[in-house]
């Protein structure tokens with residue numbers, strides 16, 4: 607049995623598994639590997655570096671991939687979207703901010719518009735603006751998001767709220783059990799970040815990947831301090847889920863103190879990043895870390911997730 611959903615039909619893919627467009631992590635090689643394995647790879651356009659995004663599309667070669675942007679930062683350099691659309695991406699995903707200035711252009715270019723949302727209101731608004739797919743992101747998710755709803759309650763509520771628009775579940779989905787559960791909640795597939803960060807093709811420090819295999823979901827927290835030290839003007843209601851480290855121990859909950867000591871703290875922080883010292887440098891990751899024990903090729907992650915979900919759905923809720 608293979609799993610067919612509105613998502614697999616829309617893109618003509620084998621498995622309802624989408625790589626999250628993780629900034630600095632989901633490069634062209636990872637996106638291409640996920641697509642080649644039968645999922646859909648999205649390049650992480652992040653805060654937007656035009657040359658970098660173009661390079662990653664080139665690296666992805668002939669594999670059909672898409673791209674994701676952080677919406678509030680795209681607003682500061684809208685030309686980036688034109689460059690990306692010129693690459694004829696399978697999809698453009700927008701997360702975190704007002705999609706109004708961009709939705710029409712993306713659809714007019716013939717790309718599928720995917721919008722990541724954290725609330726029912728946000729999901730309804732995105733559909734009204736033209737979203738073709740909604741990602742319902744729970745607070746368990748790695749990286750930026752909100753401290754509000756959990757994946758388990760948010761996904762079926764969004765499915766009910768958006769009618770025929772396919773919904774992807776995002777947040778702590780790291781294996782076939784999570785995929786099967788998401789489909790049972792009415793999702794058309796899953797958007798997976800943390801599990802693919804611990805893949806051979808992912809960009810990012812080896813030290814970060816090693817932390818991912820050692821740390822547990824209990825050790826993650828949502829915080830603004832890494833945005834403060836990176837000087838990124840995130841709207842306050844978005845926080846980033848990361849693995850706790852010495853930097854969070856000192857500064858999480860003391861944001862005003864960090865702002866006051868920023869000159870010196872930023873210098874120390876930048877040194878830690880240069881030294882690949884994850885005791886201070888951020889490793890964004892979600893609660894699904896408990897299920898991440900080894901760094902694997904992306905194809906193995908896609909295939910094992912799909913096979914496990916197929917088996918579980920085939921056998922129903924029986925335990926053996």
Ligand SMILES: Cc1cc2nc3c(=O)[nH]c(=O)nc-3n(C[C@H](O)[C@H](O)[C@H](O)COP(=O)(O)O)c2cc1C
Nearest residue numbers: 626628629701747748749777778798799800890892
């Ligand atoms: C390291 C990392 C970086 C991320 N960067 C982005 C990003 O640049 N843009 C974005 O839309 N989402 C980003 N996310 C969030 C993902 O889109 C997604 O919601 C999340 O990874 C799903 O939860 P999971 O990590 O538990 O699988 C990032 C997540 C991680 C773990």
